[in-house]
Amino acid sequence: MTRASSVQDVPHRPRQTDLRLFRILIPYAKQNWRLLLTSLVFLIPLALANSAQPIVVGQAVSLAQGEPVMWFLEGRSLLEGIRILILLLVLTLVVQLSLSGVQGYLIQKVGQRITASIRDDLFIHVTSLATRFFDRTPVGRLITRLTSDVDALGDVFSTGAIGVVSDLITMLVLIVVMFTLQWQLAFLLLMFLFPITGLIIYFQQQFRQANYRAREELSALNSTLQENIVGINVVQLFRREQFNAQLFRTINQRYITEVDRTIFYDSAVSATLEWVALAAIGGVLWLGSLLVMRQTLDFGILTSFILFAQRLFDPLRQFAERFTAIQAGLTALERVSDILNEPIEIRDPEGAR
Structure with missing residues (x-):
């Protein structure tokens, strides 16, 4: 009745690329295009506010060091200039916090x-499928598709796609501002x-x-649990409690092993980013110090670039x-698309009521 089914036992269609998976969401995104467009409009002022803050701090250092400053600070005293810079810094923070909250x-x-x-x-699609689809598909597997997999789809847009676009725009604005300075x-x-x-990819x-x-x-795992609960009478009749429990432990251990791999790769990305970020700050300090000693770089601009890093x-x-x-x-979307691609064999005739 129950066997230790593994991922190899389940037939799969060819793996879809991320681009094809995102195309599945396009019709749903078009239904909410006004909200998406509004949230995208906020990206540019957010990126500009984020890029302006290191410049403001660098101008404060330049003003204190007596170095050349921007036009709106020329001829002003240290106290007066610091007050203007504080107002600008508060303004950028207010813009950043308010717009990021709304977005x-x-x-x-x-x-x-x-x-x-x-x-x-x-x-609607599942309830329209033929009976033989349910004969070959475990209920636990189907429930996972309809519940946890669908719940994970919302993060592709809310946490993923728009967030990645926001990060790319922020990085692009930062790079342009840095090359300007x-x-x-x-x-x-x-x-x-x-x-x-390359490492992230x-x-x-x-x-x-x-x-x-x-x-x-x-x-x-869900399929095995569902089959044992629904068929508990058969399990107890044939005295398979210990045998089925061992099968369940085997599948559970495979699941834990795969989850541990996802944790490893997730942690590797975060750790690699931290090390590269520290190396970048160290590189800015090294090259910036050489340029400052040669008097080709102001200390205020070096401060800005440390924050830029x-x-x-x-x-x-x-x-x-x-x-x-x-x-x-994306994984959940790929699995859900497998069900949506199942053909509906029995359809009502056109014009039927």
Whole structure:
């Protein structure tokens, strides 16, 4: 009655690329295009406010050191200039906090609407399938698709897609501002982005595979549990309690092993980002110190670039935090699409009431 089914026992369609998976969500996103467009409009002022803060701090240092400052600070005393810079810093913080709060609310709202629409369509599709589909599909596996997999889809938009776009715009604005101020330090920081991008892509691929296997083992675990509970009379009649318990422990151990792999790759991304960020700050301090000693760089600009080095890797850190949600959502979307692609063999004739 019950066997230790593994992910190899379940037939799969060819794996879909991330782009094809996102295309599945496009019709649902179009239903909420106004909210999506509003949240995207907020990205540019948020990125500008984030980029302005290191410049304000650097101008404060330059003003205190008696170095050249921007036009609105020229000819002003230290106290008067500091007051202006404090007002500018508070203004950027207010803009950043208020817009990020509104944007976060809109994105979460879109994610919940998309999740609800997919859940409705999935239920209608499943209830229209032929009986033989349910004969070959364990109920526990189907319940996992309809519940936990669908819930993970909302994170693809609310935590993932819009967040990644926001991070890319923030990094692009930071890079443009840095090259405007000092191209040598900006080029140094830009060089640190290439190796970390390659590592993130590698870990993303490994995490995706491990997460897919983990969710398949979770489906097998739910199926085994459902079969034993529904058929408890048969299990007890044939005295299979200990045997089935051992089968359940085997599947549970496989699930734990796959989850441990996802944890490893998730932790590897975060740890790698931290090390590269520290190396980037060290590189800025080394090159910046040489330029300051040669009197080709002001100390205030060096201070700004130390903050830029931290801000430049903040979007990558946030991506690492979204990393798990994005990959889990794409894995869930791939599994849900398998059910949505099941053909409906029996249809009502056109025009029937």
